[in-house]
Amino acid sequence: MSASTLPNATLTATYEAMTPGSAALATKARTLLPSGIAHDSRHFDPYPLYITRALGPVKWDVDNNKYVDYFGGHGALILGHNHPTVMKAVHAALDRGTHFGACHELEVRWAELITQMVPSAERVRFTSSGTEATLMALRLARAYTGRTKLVRFRGHFHGWHDHMTSGHTTHFDGTATSGVLDGISDNVLLCDPNDVDGITRIFNDHKDIAAVIIEPTGANFGKMPVLPSFLTLLRELTKAAGTVLIFDEVVTGFRVSSGGAQKALGITPDMTTLAKIISGGLPGGAVVGKKDILDWLDFKVAKATGREKIAHPGTFNANPVSAAAGLATLEILASTAACERANAYGTAVRAKMNEVLEEEGVKWAVHGSYSGIHIFTNPDNADIRPATFDAVKFIPTMMAKTRGEGVTGQVRMGLLVNGVDMNSGPSGTISAMHGEEEMAVTVDAFRTTLRALKREGTIA
């Protein structure tokens, strides 16, 4: 079933008619899991989809509806679902054993390739997630500098540990979010992205800044873009102050280019946090960077210098199955034009979706960089045209609106009932497997969604 079989039904009624299996699972899930979900981004009214299988750029739900997938494993699947080479490596690793409780050869080869691909990576420490990577990066920076403060940018996401919660989607004044100690948020300094005066003032006023962390293409993979000139300024300010500059490349790493945003932009941070693509669609992450900094994890160096080593256990760090998937994925990215292919699709699909906006006379914009798509639904009805839209100017508007609320949820619903899954931004990440067919479905789904929203009176 699809929207075309129910031409006059509301989007919500169509969704409900298409997805009875998801509805039933969600009803049961709500009795077991808070909100019935395992990740906040899966919260969706009236209920989220339940997916059973996926292949390349598409996936199917429990009711056998097919979707072009822009969720992309939360950005982890630059090679799409079930890439044959990656799956072969995973199956071979599974057959050898899922956990040796020991070092293994794949982790060495995986780390070697990472140091060859990522400019800032002199040393690698594997973690089990991006959240763990940013947690360790901050701890390393504090130990290395002997300082306390962390500078972050409003709207930027770095995982969910205590230092990273305020100023992401709420608490823009820097106060602690529920369950976080004031003492922690007191050591986090928030700045607006691209605010040259603001960041200069912070560095003038505070001499105890251990680290600055930033998503290098901007919050939510470039939804709220960071200007390259601002990154250059950050590099200069941190260098002069002896502060550790951390690029959070959990999304952009191995995606923007085979060496991440830092390679594409030619700016090398002191440390980089990685996850998602690094482990080829399985759980994993890493903090990489200067040897001098990662030496705080080294037993021999700690003994020689008399300083206290940073402890770092973690049952699933460099798990052999994740290592196999990660190594197979990175080998493909290092030797093919997969990132460039995903980037080219991004440029083309954004342009085509913007043509639809012009044709339908809707004052929105589809924007983004590299392999990202973001639909700006213009909540304040500003006088914009897609061709001249400058997302930087609308960062305050984007920050003020909670994702998934109001029209954005309806856009997602419209895309879903027409066979396209994006997150509630609405935003998406593209894989190297997306091609002409997926582009056509996406553009059609966007047009049909706009028309349905006009029919329902959601947009003029």
Ligand SMILES: Cc1ncc(COP(=O)(O)O)c(C=O)c1O
């Ligand atoms: C930029 C960025 N940093 C960190 C994280 C946290 O990674 P994880 O979900 O693996 O903990 C994410 C997750 O989406 C992210 O987008």
